[in-house]
Amino acid sequence: MKTRIIAFAAGMTLIFAVWAQDGPNSQSSETVAKPRKKAADTSTAPASDDDAPKIPSKLSPKATKDADAGSDVTFKSDTNIVNVDVQVLDNKGNPIPNLAKGNFRILEDNVPQTLTQFSTSEAPLTVAMVIEFSARYQAFYSSGWAQTLTASYGFVQQLKPEDYVAVIAYDLRTTILSDFSNDRSKTMEAMQRLRIPGFSESNMFDALAETADRMSKIEGRKSILLISSGQDTFSKLTYDKARKSLQEAGVPIYAIEMLQIQRLMSNMSGGQEMAFLQGDNELRTFTKETGGQAFFPRFVQELPAVFQSISQSLRNQYSLGYSPNNQAHDGKFRKLTVQLVNPASNEPLRMVDEKGKPMKYTILAKAGYNAPREVE
Numbered sequence: 266m267k268t269r270i271i272a273f274a275a276g277m278t279l280i281f282a283v284w285a286q287d288g289p290n291s292q293s294s295e296t297v298a299k300p301r302k303k304a305a306d307t308s309t310a311p312a313s314d315d316d317a318p319k320i321p322s323k324l325s326p327k328a329t330k331d332a333d334a335g336s337d338v339t340f341k342s343d344t345n346i347v348n349v350d351v352q353v354l355d356n357k358g359n360p361i362p363n364l365a366k367g368n369f370r371i372l373e374d375n376v377p378q379t380l381t382q383f384s385t386s387e388a389p390l391t392v393a394m395v396i397e398f399s400a401r402y403q404a405f406y407s408s409g410w411a412q413t414l415t416a417s418y419g420f421v422q423q424l425k426p427e428d429y430v431a432v433i434a435y436d437l438r439t440t441i442l443s444d445f446s447n448d449r450s451k452t453m454e455a456m457q458r459l460r461i462p463g464f465s466e467s468n469m470f471d472a473l474a475e476t477a478d479r480m481s482k483i484e485g486r487k488s489i490l491l492i493s494s495g496q497d498t499f500s501k502l503t504y505d506k507a508r509k510s511l512q513e514a515g516v517p518i519y520a521i522e523m524l525q526i527q528r529l530m531s532n533m534s535g536g537q538e539m540a541f542l543q544g545d546n547e548l549r550t551f552t553k554e555t556g557g558q559a560f561f562p563r564f565v566q567e568l569p570a571v572f573q574s575i576s577q578s579l580r581n582q583y584s585l586g587y588s589p590n591n592q593a594h595d596g597k598f599r600k601l602t603v604q605l606v607n608p609a610s611n612e613p614l615r616m617v618d619e620k621g622k623p624m625k626y627t628i629l630a631k632a633g634y635n636a637p638r639e640v641e
Contacts, residue, residue, distance in 0.1 A: 495544025
């Protein structure tokens with residue numbers, strides 16, 4: 266009898282330990298990088314939606330038609346069309362509308378290209394919310410935890426019914442809490458799992474690179490919303506490799522760095538402050554080179570304005586397309602530069618504000634893309 270009681274107690278202790286470490290992964294252990302394959306079902310019962318791959322999403326006909334769910338997209342045409350989403354912001358960060366096709370010039374590896382496609386129509390968005398959820402700064406009921414939830418729920422409220430969103434959390438590993446869907450009940454259910462972090466590490470580089478790589482195979486307007494402290498402590502990828510991967514994927518990243526007020530109020534050591542400053546610079550680089558923006562709100566009250574700015578930026582884009590002069594299928598990275606010009610003079614476009622004074626503007630677009638490879 267005594268032996269049975271000891272064995273039972275040991276078993277319960279082990280179960281509790283596993284549960285306590287699981288955090289937001291309690292219902293799934295699949296990662297963005299390598300979705301775990303489901304066991305083949307030999308019965309005649311129809312497959313359920315749970316058997317579908319996580320990312321790439323079912324939203325991408327190009328990624329799923331006549332191919333296995335896990336296969337990559339291949340180019341089957343001798344002519345490649347490069348699509349570039351561009352934002353033009355004034356000196357206050359507001360989108361500038363009503364620009365014409367002739368105002369845009371794209372250079373690929375410093376060679377001017379001829380635009381063949383141009384549109385400003387508003388289309389549904391596909392957004393992946395990548396949320397840092399580690400015990401380092403987001404302990405249960407801490408201010409960091411509260412800010413994370415406020416930012417997450419606040420952004421979802423800005424979405425339109427036809428927009429698709431996925432929720433991805435990361436700490437020591439990356440976990441898909443909900444796949445792309447416009448069913449907000451699934452989104453809310455996923456975010457309700459952000460309660461007790463399991464680990465104190467954060468693999469931001471891996472999470473961003475894995476998500477961007479999967480989303481590069483999804484068509485239409487897409488972006489990543491990163492809610493993070495900006496620090497990486499455990500990624501397999503280095504900063505340089507992550508940066509290159511994000512450039513190649515070309516998915517715009519919008520980052521909201523949390524814990525700004527905590528940094529000001531706490532008595533941080535030099536090492537901690539340097540880690541945050543490094544994170545600031547990394548987020549600025551990732552967002553700029555992918556055509557997105559980085560935000561550093563100090564107070565929760567600033568978040569609604571941040572959400573509004575991101576929403577306006579995403580919905581007021583110019584969609585450009587061209588067939589590159591260099592049609593080599595060599596898989597190399599091609600650098601892109603977007604400029605605004607006066608079509609009459611071919612000189613840089615000058616803009617004025619409501620008072621007639623010269624106005625500076627900012628052009629946001631991805632830094633480049635990878636050329637396709639020859640189809641084997």
